[in-house]
Amino acid sequence: MTPSRLVQSPAPRLTLSLESETGARGRHVCDVVERLVDLHLVRGAMIVAPDGFVIAAQLPPALAVEPLAALAATLGRELEINAARLGGTPFQTALFSADDGTLCLGTTRIGFVVVLAEPHANLHTIRAAVRDAVARIEAVWQEAAPPPA
């Protein structure tokens, strides 16, 4: 038995889990990630499920997707779990800056939208883009959800 997803980041291309699938929601997450990566001074973006599973990712080749996704999902869950202790209402977005870059994270029903940006990136723009990505995912999944019985 070997861990089934012990893979390193492939070439810098869009890694969409549904590569052979052309479902509307598969295309949608792909589009969300592409829009984020198109932003000025954004290095990469991904959508990660709360269990650490990579739904879609576009990252620089030097970055291994799986370990970063595992940490991003853990961070997202920590933010969700600690929201009540921090402020009282559900967590929406978070932004963490270091000397060499910024990580922005937003929460959706399918997982976490994650953006990696250069240190000089406009934080307002990044946060707004993540909010927009979250809203777009929520809108599509809301639309697709079966009506209440």
Add this chain to the structure above:
Amino acid sequence: MPLLSRMWASRRALTLVEAFRRADRFRREGRLPEAMAMVGYGLGLDPDNITGHLLAAYLHAAGRAMAPAKAEFQWVLGRDPHHARALLGLARIALEEGQPTGCRELLGRALRFYPEFPEAQALLGAVTALAAPAPPAVAPVTLDRLRLPDHGRSLVVARHDGALVGTGDGDDDEATRAAALARILVVAAAALTRGGFGAVRRAIVEDREEAVFARTDGAMLVALTLPRTTAITQGLLEVNRLWAGVRQVDAPASSSAPGTAATTAPESASDRRAS
């Protein structure tokens, strides 16, 4: 697949492999209910299938239902005690349950069998910091000289491990807030390091009503809670002002009490840019 083949396939019952393949496909599209239905169907065909139970565990975790996820991971480990994925899944749940030591042990087990398991290695870095024994707590002091902005709700000055060092004159739940923020910053630091960005310096965490603006140097943290509508620049300016104030307050004490804010590093380039 040709149309006739697809039509034929749709008319017959799915095999176990097909069901799990479809479940995985749905999972990859974030379609959890459909994925769970497929896994349920597959486990109906083979109730003791390890892959099915592992998929079920993943899907519960993806749906933020940690209790059933934990049960499924434990079921898998009951059949295969060295299953690295199940160990990792349980480790993540242990971390969420506030058991970093248990999490670290589970990751250690996974890495003993698969030393090159990248996710387990990444998580272990964060967990090691969380599981480190905290130095003795100090009695928090009210920082009278630090004026909370008019629209600010809470000011927290804490050590990197979340132990409260000082408070403003705002809310009275700062100890809880400090501990939560310190935990988050530890995981964020691991993620930033993994992303090649270096040590975490600033954070902005917003919920539906408020935004917590924080500054840290790895030894201590200052966090200020402001309305969510606060502009990023304004919030960072406020927290930078308080950060400078905390360092001034601490400076006289640093000669007699090394190890608190005396360990504060010089302002980084990114901090100066934010100002």
